Amino acid sequence: MNEPIKITLPDGSVRELPAGTTGLELAESIGRGLARAAVGIRVDGVVQGLQIPLGSDCRIEIVKRDSEEGLEILRHSAAHVMADAVKRLRPGAKLWKGPAIHDPRYGFYYDIDLGDRPLAQEDLPEIERLMGEIVGKDLPFVREELDRDRATALMRAHGEDYKLATISKIPAGDTISFYRSGDFVDLCKGPHVPSTGRIGKGFAVLSLAGAYFENDASKAMLTRIYGHAFADEKAMAQHRHWLDEAKKRDHRRLGVDLDLFSTMGELGAGLVLWHPKGGFVRHKIEEFWRQEHLAGGYDIVYSPHIARADLWRTSGHLEFYKDSMFKGLDVDGADYLLKPMNCPFHVQIYKSRRRSYRDLPFRWAELGTVYRYEDAGALHGLMRVRGFTQDDAHLFVRPDQLESEIERVLHFILHILRAFGFSEFEMNLSTRPAKYVGHLADWERAENALRIALEKLALPFQVDAGGGAFYGPKIDVKIKDCLGRSWQCSTLQLDFNLPERFDLEFVDAQGGRTRPYMLHRALLGSLERFFGVLIEHHGGAFPMWLAPVQAVVLSVGDRHAEFARRVAAELVEQGLRVVADVSAEKVGAKVRHHLFEEKVPMVAVAGDAELASGSLAVRDRKSGDIGTLTVAEFGQRLRTLTAARG
């Protein structure tokens, strides 16, 4: 019998068990329910597999399958089982790697080289079925540690070329471990569930894609198979429901259904047509944006879509972003380029005359349409396009104004985003990368100013050390939509490059020349993209202030048509967006069409009773029947909701 060891449980109680007891045996000794839910064990803070024997006194915590770490173990183990299933289906398949991932959409994947026998979407159910068989056999996951030579020999024997590459990258002295489940063996650090049965029934094989070996576009393209696994079938079903919900809110779908916008091959990929309804929403967004900017101390500027190549040479864009700029236009023998950014123009406005310290800061904003040659494969609906309008602004500030201007911009960003119904944000500070321009002292000061501004906001933020652009540090703001997905929209960036390249200066109080700090910022980012996010967030049902049609007056029969038209016209005269539907349809069909297909916020029925009393029977898309309102009350209600931006 082994020496007893002392095991401290999370509640502080201590158990004595023989050394060599496995985590699973320990869990069983605590309780059967716990043992059933266990997928791993945290030993002195480190998560490991339940099959590993405990060697000495330790503090432990059982990792349950529905915890974040538990799910990771579950998903990672499911990835192994999936690879096992794929190898049964395609015996020559070579594995690369198959981790669990943190993404609301996917749980795990495995990158596999299938040679000349690729898998198709139709093969996924078969993979899932084979996984079910392997889970049903409840094969134990057995950990093996091998020295480098044996490890290499084992993988060579299995024809796992990619694993050989991985082994060669494992530093000398590190443990090389494998996990076996039945005949399947995989190079893997672990941890894994004790046996395949523990994966349970809450898993699915979801999709196929390509992925480069070692994430390098110059290397072989492997097949990536995505799957998901949850603690139980119910959670898996909920996830499927989430996927359905996301599909229903897809802005590309809603763009067609609600006639908001289109992109079509006839124009060229990644170019957007805003239809009247989408155009109206954009008009409202822009109207609000201009109003807030003017109130917020900005001046509005405009700049052209093209400029001489020289400008882009001076700015450095041609040097750094040539591949993503559209090819030049020949204008009377001179080379002109479509603008990928607005900043050089704003810089030129700055340079158009001598600037005094008394006039700074300048805050110049523009809804500037830019063109970027994005990779064809990167294009996606409105989210990633080749022509889009940035809600751009550039600030030229005196050194002593830097901190206060940064703070001001951050407040402004949140103010604007909140107006669109977003309330959750993720802030990210990106600092100096290895390759940078400008002076170290400027970088440090700027990073400090950004950090302090973030701290003052009292919103949590992440630091991406070294993640800044070569020309300056930045803060990015992501918004969370109603499905919990985050979208990067706002950005605030310092620029130490352009002021230098264009030799910007102002006359300071001593009559000397001083270089201003330059800040770029965008709030919505791209109007196209923001519109896409807005469509998905609201599921196409825009809030009253943005809705292209705010209400429809429905006549019950022909004798109410004139009344319905008159009421609609009256409300339109009051500045509301109301139309009458006097078609020969039943009321039910009209309600269905306007409220649920067109997603109009309100309908108002005009029948005999309403005609007699000059009122309307109002129904709200969200809250249902509101009752009878006079025409004046109805108009007032619409106005109130519009003003509330609700």
Place this chain on the structure above:
RNA sequence: GCUAGCGUAGCUCAACGGUAGAGCACCUGAUUUGUAAUCAGGUGGUUGAGGGUUCGAUUCCCUCCGCUAGCUCCA
């Protein structure tokens, strides 16, 4: 750009070597309707484009364009 897949009427889909069909939408007519689909009739497609194989191509092959899922990229 890369890998895989897809492209048939405005939308959703059928036909898969033998000159293209349904539902919805749209138009017309009937119905006069009270809160999630009234009925009938009709219009509508050189099957993304071009080339090839074939007696014959929406169907098979090639190129291009576009789209989708990822990967790479994203000032």
